[in-house]
Amino acid sequence: MSIVCLGLNHRTASVDIREQFALAESELPALLGKLCEATGASEAVILSTCNRVEIYAVTEDKPVDLISGLRNFMLNGREVPDEVFYEKTGAESVEHLFKVASGLDSMVIGETEILGQLKAAYQVSLGHKRTRGQLNKAFQKAFNVAKQIRTETNIQRGSVSVSSVAVELAGKIFDTLGERSVMVIGAGDTSEKTARALLSRGAENVLVSNRSFDRAETLARDLGGRAVPFDKWESEFADIDIIISSTSASHYVIDRRKLEPLQKLRQHRPLLIVDIAVPRDIEPEVNFLDDVYLYNIDDLQAIAEDYLLLRQEEVAKCEEIIRKKMLELLESLNTRSAPSRPEDSGDSASDVSAAVTPS
Amino acid sequence: MYGVGMLYSFFLWRKGFWRDDWVVYSLLGCGLIFHTIAMAQRGFSLQQCPITNLYEATAFIMWTIVAGFLVVGLWPRLRFLGAFASPMLFVLGVFALIPDMDPPVVEGAHNFSGALGSLHKALLLLSFGAFGLSAVAAAMFLTQEHDLKLHKFRAILSMLPPLQRLESTMSRLLLVGFGLLTLGIGVSGAYHFQPGKTASLGDPMVVWILAVWIFYLVLLLMNWRHAQGGKRFAWGALGSFLFMMLTFWGAMLSHLQRF
Numbered sequence: 001m002s003i004v005c006l007g008l009n010h011r012t013a014s015v016d017i018r019e020q021f022a023l024a025e026s027e028l029p030a031l032l033g034k035l036c037e038a039t040g041a042s043e044a045v046i047l048s049t050c051n052r053v054e055i056y057a058v059t060e061d062k063p064v065d066l067i068s069g070l071r072n073f074m075l076n077g078r079e080v081p082d083e084v085f086y087e088k089t090g091a092e093s094v095e096h097l098f099k100v101a102s103g104l105d106s107m108v109i110g111e112t113e114i115l116g117q118l119k120a121a122y123q124v125s126l127g128h129k130r131t132r133g134q135l136n137k138a139f140q141k142a143f144n145v146a147k148q149i150r151t152e153t154n155i156q157r158g159s160v161s162v163s164s165v166a167v168e169l170a171g172k173i174f175d176t177l178g179e180r181s182v183m184v185i186g187a188g189d190t191s192e193k194t195a196r197a198l199l200s201r202g203a204e205n206v207l208v209s210n211r212s213f214d215r216a217e218t219l220a221r222d223l224g225g226r227a228v229p230f231d232k233w234e235s236e237f238a239d240i241d242i243i244i245s246s247t248s249a250s251h252y253v254i255d256r257r258k259l260e261p262l263q264k265l266r267q268h269r270p271l272l273i274v275d276i277a278v279p280r281d282i283e284p285e286v287n288f289l290d291d292v293y294l295y296n297i298d299d300l301q302a303i304a305e306d307y308l309l310l311r312q313e314e315v316a317k318c319e320e321i322i323r324k325k326m327l328e329l330l331e332s333l334n335t336r337s338a339p340s341r342p343e344d345s346g347d348s349a350s351d352v353s354a355a356v357t358p359s
Numbered sequence: 360m361y362g363v364g365m366l367y368s369f370f371l372w373r374k375g376f377w378r379d380d381w382v383v384y385s386l387l388g389c390g391l392i393f394h395t396i397a398m399a400q401r402g403f404s405l406q407q408c409p410i411t412n413l414y415e416a417t418a419f420i421m422w423t424i425v426a427g428f429l430v431v432g433l434w435p436r437l438r439f440l441g442a443f444a445s446p447m448l449f450v451l452g453v454f455a456l457i458p459d460m461d462p463p464v465v466e467g468a469h470n471f472s473g474a475l476g477s478l479h480k481a482l483l484l485l486s487f488g489a490f491g492l493s494a495v496a497a498a499m500f501l502t503q504e505h506d507l508k509l510h511k512f513r514a515i516l517s518m519l520p521p522l523q524r525l526e527s528t529m530s531r532l533l534l535v536g537f538g539l540l541t542l543g544i545g546v547s548g549a550y551h552f553q554p555g556k557t558a559s560l561g562d563p564m565v566v567w568i569l570a571v572w573i574f575y576l577v578l579l580l581m582n583w584r585h586a587q588g589g590k591r592f593a594w595g596a597l598g599s600f601l602f603m604m605l606t607f608w609g610a611m612l613s614h615l616q617r618f
Contacts, residue, residue: 158516168515172507175523268588270522287508291588299510306512 007054423488
């Protein structure tokens with residue numbers, strides 16, 4: 001018996017191809033049944049996310065035959081280049097599963113959302129009795145490996161999105177985000193996300209100012225804050241700690257000459273300004289003022305990329321853990337015949353051992 | 360131990376202060392044990408608080424800084440203060456070991472001058488220790504502020520505390536130091552008003568200590584009235600301590616030569 005994996009992901013397929021193969025969760029139970037019937041797989045799990053569609057299956061026959069069957073099943077008459085799909089068999093498929101669970105195979109290395117999606121996919125198969133000893137053991141081990149990697153390495157350290165970097169920066173300046181006031185100038189998507197991220201971390205007061213007052217009111221209502229007319233935002237400045245600016249203005253909304261006297265009103269409290277507008281809303285010289293910390297979109301993206309580099313440096317450490325865990329799994333399967341779940345009895349250790357042995 | 364702590368601090372500096380904060384804390388903790396034993400031995404041999412010359416006074420200030428750091432470092436986010444304190448401790452320690460800083464005891468020169476005398480000296484040196492620790496927090500603040508201003512990745516990666524917390528740590532340590540200094544000056548007054556004692560405003564040490572008191576009072580008042588931002592306050596705390604230490608030895612030597 002052998003575990004095989006056939007799939008496509010963001011590296012092998014563009015979004016227009018991935019969307020052709022994406023599956024809704026409600027379709028999965030029926031598809032699992034059809035898949036097992038059509039390919040002869042004894043166990044199967046289908047994982048479908050925005051970045052990947054993968055099938056993990058077990059066969060008692062030749063893995064090559066199952067791979068061929070899975071490919072036909074996935075294509076279902078569609079025509080795509082061969083290199084869109086990747087095929088993994090035996091230990092390679094288990095290693096791939098561990099990497100997916102740990103976020104090593106994700107677009108944003110180390111992201112954790114995939115683990116939840118993988119657990120959900122596994123639960124669907126488990127609930128419909130499409131998994132037994134082999135996939136149960138492999139998936140449970142994959143979840144354990146993901147947990148170990150999360151706790152023992154820095155693969156998930158840091159923020160890799162503009163909004164979360166802004167929140168992290170605020171945490172480096174302010175003792176606590178509670179009692180902090182945030183002003184959103186220009187009601188764009190990214191500024192809304194950043195404001196929401198700050199609110200979720202405890203920021204108390206949000207003011208929204210926009211050229212269109214109606215839009216400011218709508219966003220303020222959504223965020224639980226207050227709208228301020230665009231020509232009067234300066235009057236609120238004394239109480240503001242964080243400014244998120246993303247207007248479409250072609251000139252600077254805040255410049256050094258305007259900000260310098262306002263800083264005295266704030267009694268020299270620190271001020272974080274996040275300028276995510278292009279062209280920029282804030283004059284760069286503002287950063288030369290004492291107690292003012294200005295970050296534009298490039299600065300935030302540079303930090304996010306540095307975090308990604310840091311995560312990539314951790315990949316080797318994670319792969320070492322994955323290899324070690326694979327060997328441990330093999331060893332335990334060779335020495336213990338106890339199934340991973342009571343209801344899964346019936347699969348011998350040698351079966352699973354064969355599943356993780358290279359074909 | 361303080362030297363090893365300083366070497367490890369350079370390593371932490373290069374790595375960006377994001378792990379192993381306990382190493383310097385442990386090194387300074389071990390150093391304090393030896394430091395305490397050495398000071399206790401000298402105190403017992405002198406039969407008074409061991410602050411009778413420049414070497415002893417410097418060692419006492421160092422001891423106060425380390426002891427204060429070990430307490431403040433109980434808060435994990437402030438544990439990296441040790442990485443900033445150990446270079447200062449090493450420099451102070453090397454200075455204290457300069458020949459002639461610890462002259463041989465002349466018989467009768469260190470007669471026990473009473474509890475008030477020891478208390479007033481100890482309070483003054485404890486206050487210098489608190490000022491020293493606030494200068495260490497100021498150095499940490501300036502490092503973090505500089506990195507944040509220049510958008511260095513290290514600023515966000517490091518485990519240094521947020522600027523506002525460092526500022527409040529600085530001001531609290533300065534307040535503690537100022538309180539101890541005021542108390543020490545008060546006890547000094549009581550000590551010198553004892554029968555048979557004299558106090559002279561012309562004594563360089565008295566002038567110096569009053570100048571230091573006024574210096575820190577102004578710094579604290581400006582901070583209290585929000586007349587300056589965190590960066591200027593940090594420069595004030597750091598500069599005041601450096602000025603105080605650089606002039607301390609001169610004032611102390613003039614004082615010792617007088618008597």
